[in-house]
Amino acid sequence: xxxxxxxxxxxxxxxxxxxxxxxxxxxxxxxxxxxxxxxxxxxxxxxxxxxxxxxxxxxxxxxxxxxxxxxxxxxxxxxxxxxxxxxxxxxxxxxxxxxxxxxxxxxxxxxxxxxxxxxxxxxxxxxxxxxxxxxxxxxxxxxxxxxxxxxxxxxxxxxxxxxxxxxxxxxxxxxxxxxxxxxxxxxxxxxxxxxxxxxxxxxxxxxxxxxxxxxxxxxxxxxxxxxxxxxxxxxxxxxxxxxxxxxxxxxxxxxxxxxxxxxxxxxxxxxxxxxxxxxxxxxxxxxxxxxxxxxxxxxxxxxxxxxxxxxxx
Amino acid sequence: xxxxxxxxxxxxxxxxxxxxxxxxxxxxxxxxxxxxxxxxxxxxxxxxxxxxxxxxxxxxxxxxxxxxxxxxxxxxxxxxxxxxxxxxxxxxxxxxxxxxxxxxxxxxxxxxxxxxxxxxxxxxxxxxxxxxxxxxxxxxxxxxxxxxxxxxxxxxxxxxxxxxxxxxxxxxxxxxxxxxxxxxxxxxxxxxxxxxxxxxxxxxxxxxxxxxxxxxxxxxxxxxxxxxxxxxxxxxxxxxxxxxxxxxxxxxxxxxxxxxxxxxxxxxxxxxxxxxxxxxxxxxxxxxxxxxxxxxxxxxxxxxxxxxxxxxx
Numbered sequence: 001x002x003x004x005x006x007x008x009x010x011x012x013x014x015x016x017x018x019x020x021x022x023x024x025x026x027x028x029x030x031x032x033x034x035x036x037x038x039x040x041x042x043x044x045x046x047x048x049x050x051x052x053x054x055x056x057x058x059x060x061x062x063x064x065x066x067x068x069x070x071x072x073x074x075x076x077x078x079x080x081x082x083x084x085x086x087x088x089x090x091x092x093x094x095x096x097x098x099x100x101x102x103x104x105x106x107x108x109x110x111x112x113x114x115x116x117x118x119x120x121x122x123x124x125x126x127x128x129x130x131x132x133x134x135x136x137x138x139x140x141x142x143x144x145x146x147x148x149x150x151x152x153x154x155x156x157x158x159x160x161x162x163x164x165x166x167x168x169x170x171x172x173x174x175x176x177x178x179x180x181x182x183x184x185x186x187x188x189x190x191x192x193x194x195x196x197x198x199x200x201x202x203x204x205x206x207x208x209x210x211x212x213x214x215x216x217x218x219x220x221x222x223x224x225x226x227x228x229x230x231x232x233x234x235x236x237x238x239x240x241x242x243x244x245x246x247x248x249x250x251x252x253x254x255x256x257x258x259x260x261x262x263x264x265x266x267x268x269x270x271x272x273x274x275x276x277x278x279x280x281x282x283x284x285x286x287x288x289x290x291x292x293x294x295x296x297x298x299x300x301x302x303x304x305x306x307x308x309x310x311x312x313x
Numbered sequence: 314x315x316x317x318x319x320x321x322x323x324x325x326x327x328x329x330x331x332x333x334x335x336x337x338x339x340x341x342x343x344x345x346x347x348x349x350x351x352x353x354x355x356x357x358x359x360x361x362x363x364x365x366x367x368x369x370x371x372x373x374x375x376x377x378x379x380x381x382x383x384x385x386x387x388x389x390x391x392x393x394x395x396x397x398x399x400x401x402x403x404x405x406x407x408x409x410x411x412x413x414x415x416x417x418x419x420x421x422x423x424x425x426x427x428x429x430x431x432x433x434x435x436x437x438x439x440x441x442x443x444x445x446x447x448x449x450x451x452x453x454x455x456x457x458x459x460x461x462x463x464x465x466x467x468x469x470x471x472x473x474x475x476x477x478x479x480x481x482x483x484x485x486x487x488x489x490x491x492x493x494x495x496x497x498x499x500x501x502x503x504x505x506x507x508x509x510x511x512x513x514x515x516x517x518x519x520x521x522x523x524x525x526x527x528x529x530x531x532x533x534x535x536x537x538x539x540x541x542x543x544x545x546x547x548x549x550x551x552x553x554x555x556x557x558x559x560x561x562x563x564x565x566x567x568x569x570x571x572x573x574x575x576x577x578x579x580x581x582x583x584x585x586x587x588x589x590x591x592x593x594x595x596x597x598x599x600x601x602x603x604x605x606x607x608x609x610x611x612x613x614x615x616x617x618x619x620x621x622x623x624x625x626x
Contacts, residue, residue, distance in 0.1 A: 012506070088546070130547070133540045162506075162539065179535040180505070187500045192493070193325070193475075220570035221534045222492040222563070226475065227446045233401070234443070250535070257533035 004028070006066060006079040006121065007303040010090075011138060012038045012161065017062075018296075019069050019077075022304045025297070031068045035061070041089035058091035059119035066121065074121070078311055080303040082126035083138040086111070094127035100172040101129050101140070103147035105302075105309035108140055112310070124310055134178045138299075139164050142268050145302030146293050147171055154266040155258065158295070159273040161186075163254055167263070179254040188225060189246060197232035198246055199239035206279065208241045212248020213280045217256040224249045251280045258286050266291045268298050317341070319379060319392040319434065320616040323403075324451060325351045325474065330375075331609075332382050332390075335617045338610070344381045348374070354402035371404035372432035379434065387434070391624055393616040395439035396451040399424070407440035413485040414442050414453070416460035418615075418622035421453055425623070437623055447491045451612075452477050455581050458615030459606050460484055467579040468571065471608070472586040474499075476567055480576070492567040501538060502559060510545035511559055512552035519592065521554045525561020526593045530569040537562045564593045571599050579604045581611050 007018045013036035019028040044057055062081070066074055086094040097109050109127040128137035139158050143151060143166060156166040161182035167175045189198045215224050228246045231237040237245055255277075265287050267277050274292050282288040320331045326349035332341040357370055375394070379387055399407040410422050422440040441450035452471050456464060456479060469479040474495035480488045502511045528537050541559045544550040550558055568590075578600050580590055587605050595601040
């Protein structure tokens with residue numbers, strides 16, 4: 001039995017690799033960078049290499065990161081990889097499982113890739129889940145790592161670039177929706193006319209954030225977003241305050257899609273999102289009873305379960 | 314009396330100048346380009362010239378365009394200029410009139426600028442209108458040019474980069490809201506993850522556009538927009554079809570902000586928007602009785618009225 005795995009989360013714009021002790025699901029060491037799947041895909045296209053070399057191309061990059069963690073101790077340790085790696089722009093496109101999907105490692109779609117000279121590590125590539133109009137790649141692994149803990153009968157919210165609202169019944173992922181909240185924030189704050197009205201900062205302006213949540217929940221997003229501009233033109237908010245106002249508008253608008261009879265909410269995210277979404281859920285009148293799980297820990301637990309199911313037979 | 318004027322609409326990203334016969338409000342000739350206020354402002358910032366030279370800097374550019382229309386005949390003809398020229402990034406920032414504003418040339422704010430060596434034409438700079446949370450620069454002139462014709466008691470919709478929904482009671486502009494519909498379309502189709510799922514084209518796909526309108530009207534925009542991506546991933550629509558689907562989603566979402574007891578709608582726009590918004594208003598169940606005025610003609614009429622009031626005394 002492998003008592004250690006390499007847990008890799010390769011998203012559109014970020015790469016994160018963790019060396020894990022499976023028995024305790026604890027992190028021995030990790031490396032991360034912003035060399036996401038999107039930029040690797042662009043480099044791959046430029047390389048002009050044949051399609052049958054694509055998997056190796058991505059795994060060479062993966063191996064270069066593995067070597068950053070440590071050297072000899074890594075030998076023979078398998079890599080569990082989820083996220084955008086299995087997408088059309090990833091190492092190997094895999095079909096998605098369709099909902100409903102039991103949150104059990106046996107019910108996700110996992111592709112085994114043998115070690116070779118590109119990457120001398122056994123690789124388990126985890127594919128995503130799709131519903132009629134939506135798709136997730138990565139979140140299914142966090143949900144797997146959270147199942148039986150707190151997901152049952154919950155509306156699970158996974159905030160991010162493309163936030164997910166997932167309904168779990170029994171132990172099955174039955175439906176979900178994607179909200180482009182994080183990407184809209186990025187587009188509006190960096191490249192729209194609003195970019196002149198906001199300034200990135202990490203201060204706390206909870207009163208302004210909460211006003212944004214109310215305005216975004218009660219109004220039309222195409223209109224509410226413009227008020228970030230007039231808040232600057234009419235000197236209501238500074239550009240730094242407006243940054244939090246825009247964040248509130250978008251999160252409030254996302255949460256306005258939740259119906260009044262929603263089940264209890266479970267948040268799976270980092271601590272920064274936890275604070276924002278918890279406040280926004282309360283302000284929006286949805287619920288002030290929010291369970292929380294750390295997204296990184298959930299991901300690692302999911303990878304450990306996949307490792308146990310697919311390797312330790 | 315001046316029987317001719319130069320009618321100039323200088324927006325954020327476009328410049329349009331028309332030589333007008335005032336008695337008939339007809340266009341003798343025109344020039345247009347994409348040298349909008351935003352790019353002129355950036356050049357102005359780079360020039361390092363003193364603030365008291367700003368008006369002249371913009372008017373020199375204006376004069377270079379006037380010379381493209383014709384030569385000698387232009388002498389002494391006044392220019393009426395509306396749009397972003399009076400904004401913080403324009404030739405001279407002017408305060409806005411606050412609602413309610415009577416749609417009468419006497420009630421807009423117009424700044425007179427005398428001819429000089431930068432531009433040997435008398436200039437009337439028209440300022441915008443603001444409400445509690447919204448601002449318009451340019452649309453007030455189109456409304457002025459439409460007043461008494463069809464605006465009274467109407468919800469006036471002026472589609473565009475920043476669409477306006479304006480309520481006119483009696484002969485007064487009493488309230489309005491801005492919707493960033495056109496800018497969201499531009500951001501999403503060109504720079505978001507959806508850019509890989511759409512392809513610009515001018516074909517007609519009314520069934521797909523109308524599905525977009527329904528989806529954008531009934532759903533949350535942050536979620537509905539993501540369905541443009543899955544429509545491509547799941548091979549529901551081609552990228553060319555998706556372009557119209559996204560357009561429909563955004564217009565449908567904009568129109569979903571209109572309440573059920575809305576007054577009759579007047580559209581002021583070009584013919585392309587007329588078709589899209591007329592269909593979307595019907596599909597959304599708001600109204601199928603839409604009055605229409607051509608935006609360019611409304612603008613010219615507004616400029617003619619301002620000329621008569623401010624020059625022919």
